[in-house]
Amino acid sequence: MSPLYTKGLVLLAILGITLSGSACLAEGDFLVFSHRETKSFEQMLEALSKADVVVVGEEHDHKLGHTLELQILKGLQAHNPSQVFSLEMFERDVQLTLNEYLADQISQSSFLAASRPWPTYATDYAPLIEFCKANRLPVIAANAPRRYVSAVSRKGQSILLDLPKASKAYLAKLPISMDLPPEYDAALNAVFGNHGNTGASMPSLPPFIKEGQALWDATMADSILRGRKQYRKSPIMQINGSMHSDYGYGLVDRLRKTDKRLRVMVVSIKRDRAYPQVDATQYEKTGDFVIVTGEEPKK
Secondary structure, eight states, rough: OOHHHHHHHHHHTTOOOOSSSOOOTTTTTTTEEEETTTHHHHHHHHHHHOOOOEEEEEEEOEEEEHHHHHHHHHHHHHHHTTTTTEEEEEEEGGGGHHHHHHTTTOHHHHHHHHHOOOOOHHTHHHHHHHHHHTTHHHHHHHOOOHHHHHHHHHHHHHGGGGGHHHHHHTTTTSSOOOOHHHHHHHHHHTTTOOOOOOOOOOOTTTHHHHHHHHHHHHHHHHHHHHHHHTTTOOOOEEEEEEOOOGGOHHHHHHHHHOOOOEEEEEEEEOOTTTSSSGGGGGGTTTTSEEEEEEEOOOO
């Protein structure tokens, strides 16, 4: 056992954190890097605890990644009891339902029936929500309702302008800026087949899918900024797909442009086939911290 890892375990024990969750974590299951340097889990937590907003990017099907997210949340809450949690996986129009469940005013079955949870909610995200419920941490349903993202992806964001005022309340302020960092714009073009915002048709992708992505990013950023006001500048941890935050793009770019004084830190959780012989240089600019695990066995 390395001295760095041992030190991390001791400090985690002091904080009352165990490396367990929806999947089991053991020594050697992950490495933490910050700009090429290897860090302990606690060193990462100590740095993150000083941020106003911590944005954690995930691979949605990464089971070990979800366990790591729970441990990050537990660690941040140990540092900051007023911690707030925010996530992509619930949409803004179910915030009231989520609040009712966290306050134990409705049953879990009623909550799940009304909140449109993701198919993997029970294994991947329920442990995070239940931790917040048990510890009375506020949770922000950060995402734009899918029906609006779908409409924008098909017809462009101008389709939103005629929505009722009550509907627009579920979205970031319109119109959504499409002033994207050039590198992010290029990455989206590569992913979406170079058809974003051109009006060109493609069999499997809507013609304005980049505008749909922008609506996601902008609304999640707006939800976080609203949360900062609502919860009196309490620190917020946000989780989302890594494409929304890696390299400081997506919602992170929008947060920083809107409030230049906001201390935002980015964490990205990755699987790497070369693990544990990881080339840290490839992750140097991905985030402030990158947590790397090995590939998980396919079931």
